[in-house]
Amino acid sequence: MNCLPREFYARTTSEVARDLIGHTLVRSIEIGRSRRRLSGTIVETEAYGQSDDRASHAFRGQSIRNSVMFGEVGRAYVYFTYGTHFCLNVSARNDRTEAGAVLIRSIKPIEGIEVMQALRVKDDLLDLTSGPGKLASALKITLKDNGLDMTSGSSPLMIEKGSHPCKITATARVGITKETTRAWRFIDASSPFVSKARLSLVRIRTK
DNA sequence: CGCTCGATATTCT
DNA sequence: GAATATCGAGCGA
Numbered sequence: 439m440n441c442l443p444r445e446f447y448a449r450t451t452s453e454v455a456r457d458l459i460g461h462t463l464v465r466s467i468e469i470g471r472s473r474r475r476l477s478g479t480i481v482e483t484e485a486y487g488q489s490d491d492r493a494s495h496a497f498r499g500q501s502i503r504n505s506v507m508f509g510e511v512g513r514a515y516v517y518f519t520y521g522t523h524f525c526l527n528v529s530a531r532n533d534r535t536e537a538g539a540v541l542i543r544s545i546k547p548i549e550g551i552e553v554m555q556a557l558r559v560k561d562d563l564l565d566l567t568s569g570p571g572k573l574a575s576a577l578k579i580t581l582k583d584n585g586l587d588m589t590s591g592s593s594p595l596m597i598e599k600g601s602h603p604c605k606i607t608a609t610a611r612v613g614i615t616k617e618t619t620r621a622w623r624f625i626d627a628s629s630p631f632v633s634k635a636r637l638s639l640v641r642i643r644t645k
Numbered sequence: 646c647g648c649t650c651g652a653t654a655t656t657c658t
Numbered sequence: 659g660a661a662t663a664t665c666g667a668g669c670g671a
Contacts, residue, residue: 484663486663493663518655519654519663519664520652520653520662521652521653521655521664522653522654522664523664525663525664543663569665570664572664575665611663614662615661615662
């Protein structure tokens, strides 16, 4: 359909993370007997590598949890963390790398906003999907979605082509304690829908 | 506003 | 046992 093709994800994870900004995350869920389409524009991502990246889940090799990071690119890697939240990644890496993924941190809500508000039990648009845990909750993403093909138009979770913004900013990743100086977080700096990351951790470097 | 802290399950040491 | 790719309530200014 209109999905980003598999080849899009077969590149260096930081390039994929940067280029995902502006594309559209699309979610299809069942409510009773009908299907609802939820979507939003990706405005914030983070790249995670493997043996070169001590902050990556894949750093110590393959396990049950991170196996999607080692498999086919363009698939959903969902994990559970802090006992309460799910986070959505898409697997990506170039052909010289064993594993990698891009964490989708924030989207700007577009379609199915009232459904997201009900799932989040919150109305404020700026607080609806501005963070990886919030976004997963608003789109009803759980471990059941781990491994879904995000390049297929028939998948309940996919990424469609959007318009790439002209100005993207790279900053340090947030919420990690290792490799904190690497500028592998990418945001559409003009969007108010990026997460409110602790500013003290963010070193701005305009690209 | 901004900062601190507790929740809470899975993974890692 | 400790740490965790987080969030939101509660507090003080």
